[in-house]
Amino acid sequence: xxxxxxxxxxxxxxxxxxxxxxxxxxxxxxxxxxxxxxxxxxxxxxxxxxxxxxxxxxxxxxxxxxxxxxxxxxxxxxxxxxxxxxxxxxxxxxxxxxxxxxxxxxxxxxxxxxxxxxxxxxxxxxxxxxxxxxxxxxxxxxxxxxxxxxxxxxxxxxxxxxxxxxxxxxxxxxxxxxxxxxxxxxxxxxxxxxxxxxxxxxxxxxxxxxxxxxxxxxxxxxxxxxxxxx
Amino acid sequence: xxxxxxxxxxxxxxxxxxxxxxxxxxxxxxxxxxxxxxxxxxxxxxxxxxxxxxxxxxxxxxxxxxxxxxxxxxxxxxxxxxxxxxxxxxxxxxxxxxxxxxxxxxxxxxxxxxxxxxxxxxxxxxxxxxxxxxxxxxxxxxxxxxxxxxxxxxxxxxxxxxxxxxxxxxxxxxxxxxxxxxxxxxxxxxxxxxxxxxxxxxxxxxxxxxxxxxxxxxxxxxxxxxxxxxxxxxxxxxxxxxxxxxxxxxxxxxxxxxxxxxxxxxxxxxxxxxxxxxxxxxxxxxxxxxxxxxxxxxxxxxxxxxxxxxxxxxxxxxxxxxxxxxxxxxxxxxxxxxxxxxxxxxxxxxxxxxxxxxxxxxxxxxxxxxxxxxxxxxxxxxxxxxxxxxxxxxxxxxxxxxxxxxxxxxxxxxxxxxxxxxxxxxxxxxxxxxxxxxxxxxxxxxxxxxxxxxxxxxxxxxxxxxxxxxxxxxxxxxxxxxxxxxxxxxxxxxxxxxxxxxxxxxxxxxxxxxxxxxxxxxxxxxxxxxxxxxxxxxxxxxxxxxxxxxxxxxxxxxxxxxxxxxxxxx
Numbered sequence: 067x068x069x070x071x072x073x074x075x076x077x078x079x080x081x082x083x084x085x086x087x088x089x090x091x092x093x094x095x096x097x098x099x100x101x102x103x104x105x106x107x108x109x110x111x112x113x114x115x116x117x118x119x120x121x122x123x124x125x126x127x128x129x130x131x132x133x134x135x136x137x138x139x140x141x142x143x144x145x146x147x148x149x150x151x152x153x154x155x156x157x158x159x160x161x162x163x164x165x166x167x168x169x170x171x172x173x174x175x176x177x178x179x180x181x182x183x184x185x186x187x188x189x190x191x192x193x194x195x196x197x198x199x200x201x202x203x204x205x206x207x208x209x210x211x212x213x214x215x216x217x218x219x220x221x222x223x224x225x226x227x228x229x230x231x232x233x234x235x236x237x238x239x240x241x242x243x244x245x246x247x248x249x250x251x252x253x254x255x256x257x258x259x260x261x262x263x264x265x266x267x268x269x270x271x272x273x274x275x276x277x278x279x280x281x282x283x284x285x286x287x288x289x290x291x292x293x294x295x296x
Numbered sequence: 297x298x299x300x301x302x303x304x305x306x307x308x309x310x311x312x313x314x315x316x317x318x319x320x321x322x323x324x325x326x327x328x329x330x331x332x333x334x335x336x337x338x339x340x341x342x343x344x345x346x347x348x349x350x351x352x353x354x355x356x357x358x359x360x361x362x363x364x365x366x367x368x369x370x371x372x373x374x375x376x377x378x379x380x381x382x383x384x385x386x387x388x389x390x391x392x393x394x395x396x397x398x399x400x401x402x403x404x405x406x407x408x409x410x411x412x413x414x415x416x417x418x419x420x421x422x423x424x425x426x427x428x429x430x431x432x433x434x435x436x437x438x439x440x441x442x443x444x445x446x447x448x449x450x451x452x453x454x455x456x457x458x459x460x461x462x463x464x465x466x467x468x469x470x471x472x473x474x475x476x477x478x479x480x481x482x483x484x485x486x487x488x489x490x491x492x493x494x495x496x497x498x499x500x501x502x503x504x505x506x507x508x509x510x511x512x513x514x515x516x517x518x519x520x521x522x523x524x525x526x527x528x529x530x531x532x533x534x535x536x537x538x539x540x541x542x543x544x545x546x547x548x549x550x551x552x553x554x555x556x557x558x559x560x561x562x563x564x565x566x567x568x569x570x571x572x573x574x575x576x577x578x579x580x581x582x583x584x585x586x587x588x589x590x591x592x593x594x595x596x597x598x599x600x601x602x603x604x605x606x607x608x609x610x611x612x613x614x615x616x617x618x619x620x621x622x623x624x625x626x627x628x629x630x631x632x633x634x635x636x637x638x639x640x641x642x643x644x645x646x647x648x649x650x651x652x653x654x655x656x657x658x659x660x661x662x663x664x665x666x667x668x669x670x671x672x673x674x675x676x677x678x679x680x681x682x683x684x685x686x687x688x689x690x691x692x693x694x695x696x697x698x699x700x701x702x703x704x705x706x707x708x709x710x711x712x713x714x715x716x717x718x719x720x721x722x723x724x725x726x727x728x729x730x731x732x733x734x735x736x737x738x739x740x741x742x743x744x745x746x747x748x749x750x751x752x753x754x755x756x757x758x759x760x761x762x763x764x765x766x767x768x769x770x771x772x773x774x775x776x777x778x779x780x781x782x783x784x785x786x787x788x789x790x791x792x793x794x795x796x797x798x799x800x801x802x803x804x805x806x807x808x809x810x811x812x813x814x815x816x817x818x819x820x821x822x823x824x825x826x827x828x829x830x831x832x833x834x835x836x837x838x839x840x841x842x843x844x845x846x847x848x849x850x851x852x853x854x855x856x857x858x859x860x861x862x863x864x865x866x
Contacts, residue, residue: 074859074862076859079833082835085839091857112834113812115812199804201840
């Protein structure tokens with residue numbers, strides 16, 4: 067199989083093997099694009115690993131958009147061993163798409179710090195327990211019944227996922243920013259780009275989870291500092 | 297509590313059902329990916345007759361195939377035939393003779409599937425092997441009994457050529473008991489002997505009139521055809537029996553020009569041992585079946601067969617074979633007007649050529665007493681197997697016996713315990729247990745490949761289409777077992793396994809939910825545990841675990857990252 071010179075190929079047993087956090091780590095290390103190739107449904111050798119990958123990429127695109135890298139930098143293709151178009155062709159197409167998008171903004175020295183913070187937040191969000199549980203159980207919840215005998219519609223689920231992805235991303239962004247030095251709600255709101263009331267809500271949640279703590283009070287303003295994430 | 301220390305080898309149902317333990321899952325996986333040549337190599341690792349079994353095996357693998365619970369078994373035999381035929385058509389690289397590692401000579405009596413399989417295994421180990429065969433050509437029943445329209449002689453010759461190429465010597469026209477004996481073989485320096493002469497005598501009907509002209513035993517009938525002797529086929533032929541030999545004889549008679557061919561069987565259609573698709577083909581050829589009838593006598597005129605008188609039968613209690621015993625109904629005599637009767641009742645061994653010291657005193661059972669695990673007789677160094685030992689069975693069972701004999705001979709010649717390594721139990725393993733969700737998850741395609749009755753010409757003509765069909769058919773395989781070990785050099789799958797870090801696991805059960813084969817489950821303590829016999833190393837659990845508590849033994853996340861970021865390339 068021949069791929070363009072700028073493409074690295076990693077063979078795994080199933081495309082569902084790829085942890086979204088790993089993809090974000092790859093971007094954090096300077097990759098301009100990541101393509102996942104899986105067996106076309108319903109050919110998955112492991113029944114539905116390819117569908118798991120589909121869900122993971124759905125989430126990745128959201129996170130990459132939030133991070134400012136762009137959703138198009140990650141792509142999932144179905145490369146069936148039973149079809150003419152082979153992996154090399156897909157790699158070539160993707161490589162051209164990425165050329166058009168240009169270098170990852172991480173390589174831009176002006177943007178780099180902000181993008182790095184974003185990717186870090188995205189990676190942590192993708193490693194976050196409740197998001198991973200949601201992804202892992204999507205099929206179960208939308209196609210079968212939950213513990214209460216209820217079935218969740220696809221739209222409901224997607225809306226839920228959207229909300230949680232955003233929330234986790236913002237929380238970890240706050241966490242990243244509050245690592246260097248203690249920050250106030252107002253400062254955080256400006257840096258992240260959301261309303262102070264929203265920041266406070268997140269902080270309340272994060273305090274409960276042990277991600278952030280009150281550091282000190284300057285005058286009337288509480289300052290929060292991020293705690294180590296184990 | 298005593299631990300069961302018996303070794304258990306866990307295999308998918310297809311492989312567990314095969315007498316020769318052919319790695320079915322492996323070669324089906326290879327066919328999925330279009331690796332037809334590699335598929336044949338995998339088959340040849342376990343047995344030397346892919347093209348033969350691809351045509352005439354009774355495929356216990358298909359009977360065991362778990363897919364049968366979804367729609368229909370995977371057409372394993374058809375796939376085997378296809379890859380073997382592709383190999384023959386494209387030509388295979390002639391194998392090099394295996395270098396002789398040992399000096400002890402091994403003699404094998406009988407070049408049927410059991411003898412040849414034993415020779416094959418021993419030659420691969422490095423023993424000098426000579427197979428002594430009575431007939432002019434090797435192959436046994438494969439060459440001399442199964443008709444050409446089922447199994448072409450050039451196919452048999454081609455398969456045996458491989459065995460000769462790796463260094464097995466075959467001496468034809470040598471009769472055991474006459475030209476060679478146990479004594480003479482010992483004097484010639486053979487250190488171990490495997491007797492596999494099969495069952496060459498057709499069983500008699502034992503009814504009056506059997507000596508009339510026109511009564512030809514099925515085995516003699518088919519052998520004469522195979523030898524190219526002129527056979528006179530009657531106008532109306534009655535074949536007595538219900539096995540594959542009866543079907544073969546009946547179809548042969550029809551093809552040779554008999555106007556009417558009937559098969560008389562004493563039980564019902566369901567009890568017929570013949571393969572169902574062979575019965576169908578016989579019916580398509582115009583053979584008529586009469587069930588629950590058995591001959592009482594053969595009536596002749598001027599010394600020739602004129603009719604066969606039969607009694608109607610009813611089925612009583614099961615006999616020792618497990619099938620219901622046929623009981624004659626009094627006063628139900630009726631006639632079939634035929635001019636040829638072909639009894640096809642089964643075969644027995646020719647014991648006249650066997651040394652008396654080996655023979656059994658009992659009338660029933662194997663003519664030569666032997667240990668079923670090691671195949672040794674009461675003479676050390678002399679082994680027996682195949683149809684001779686078990687009674688008429690099948691090619692694949694004979695191959696299994698040949699392999700077993702080869703192991704025994706190797707252990708014997710290297711002075712080891714013949715029971716070494718034999719205490720292994722085969723256990724069937726499949727992840728496909730609960731069928732209800734499978735309906736949704738099973739890969740569904742066009743109906744499976746028709747059972748293979750394409751002639752060689754048709755197969756060649758539609759080869760490309762067949763190849764594609766074969767890949768779709770192979771994709772129907774559910775992959776019951778864990779990593780199929782099809783590789784040894786083929787970079788197709790890494791045979792990875794998942795490992796749970798117990799300290800990180802919180803028992804959320806997501807891994808169990810996403811595992812496609814049910815290999816990860818929570819134990820009594822609520823911690824996820826990986827069943828390595830089922831784990832196929834897909835890594836889904838590792839990718840989804842909310843605590844990232846699962847890692848893959850062979851290809852970790854760190855390794856994937858390193859490969860993804862590698863700066864030194866081509």
